[in-house]
Amino acid sequence: MIPELTSMDHDDVLALMTDLNEPKYRAKQVVEWINKGVRPENMGNIPKPLRDKLAEIPFGGAEIIDVRHSKKDDTMKFLYKLDDGNIVEGVLMRYSYGNTLCISCQVGCRMGCRFCASTLNGKVRDLTAGEMLSEVTAVERLIPSGDDKKRTVTNIVMMGCGEPLDNYENTVRFLKRAAAADGLGISPRNISLSTCGIVPRIYTLPDDAPHVTLCISLHAPNDELRRKTMPVANSYSLNELIPAAVFYSEKTGRRVIFEYALIEGVNSSDADAKELSRLLKGVNCHVNLIPLNSVKERKLNGVSRKRAQEFALLLQKLRISATVRRELGTDIDGACGQLRNKHIDSQGEGEE
DSSP: OOOOGGGGGGGHHHHHHHHTTTTTTHHHHHHHHHHTTTOGGOOOSSHHHHHHHHTTOOOOOOOEEEEESSSSSSSSEEEEETSSSEEEEEEEEETTTEEEEEEOOOOOSSOTTTOOGTTOOOOEEOOOOOHHHHHHHHHHHHHHOTTTTSSSEEEEEOOSOGGHHHHGHHHHHHHHHSSHHHHHHHHGGGGGEEEEEEEEHHHHHHHHSTTTTEEOOOSSHHHHHHHHOOGGGTTOOOOHHHHHHHHHHHHHTOEEEEEEBBBBTTTSSSHHHHHHHHTTTTTTEEEEEEEOOOOOGBBBOOOHHHHHHHHHHHHHHOOOEEEOOOOOOGGEEEEEEEEHHHHHHHHSSSOO
């Protein structure tokens, strides 16, 4: 079975050209168009007979159907429609060092974290590597870079809808395409992957996608509290997760980022901070504190920025590197899953 065009790398396209009795040099041309998210009918330097052949192959695209602009900052939120009609979302965040695009890797999510809007309707399906690539190229087409810049998107974070390590093969294939010189050409060090903690995959990731920054959704200093908000904690305890994080750091030479959503009355006390510092003592890591974006369906509320700063200061005094994440896009349903869920509700039906 021939994979969709957007999931093909240069070797795949080269093999395809051979199968289609086309000259080998066409492969490079086709790949260049794919990396721009251009569909076969618009591949300018490709002969029409070949364009017609390519058009018979599923493309695997993600088209932007809605854009929200934050009035508070330069953040932009995108709603993508996939070729089968399913909907995912992404967020472009602008920083002094470049533009970071947060992408989705699944339609929905089955991990069931109580504080996350992505899980409310469960998982519909995995995204292919090509569909993830198309999320990036769609933004590149919408917002062309300046003459002095190679790309609009300089950094990628896999922190949108879905669990990347639950879609492992497609995630790894995407990461390789994103970092390849004949792909998007984005340094692996500018790519972050966020996981709720699927321990076996953390051990294999350094070999399959070296140097990607690993972010682990922790959100609690002990197993009892973590199980109340994260079902994955019933499968993998902190006694398994923390050693996996240490392994990843030692294997790659990179510190691990622990994401910690501060939930009012749940995990944000001084005692929680002290217990967290004991858990992470000696681990090459940084704690990224997130005042939770409230999810009305879950009846959970975030702490104030002031309390988040106090929590960070206490961790720092206990010699744990910690900062509070900058709030972006709060006025445009910036948290993953929120805009998609509103779109589904407005349509009055689920996705295909």
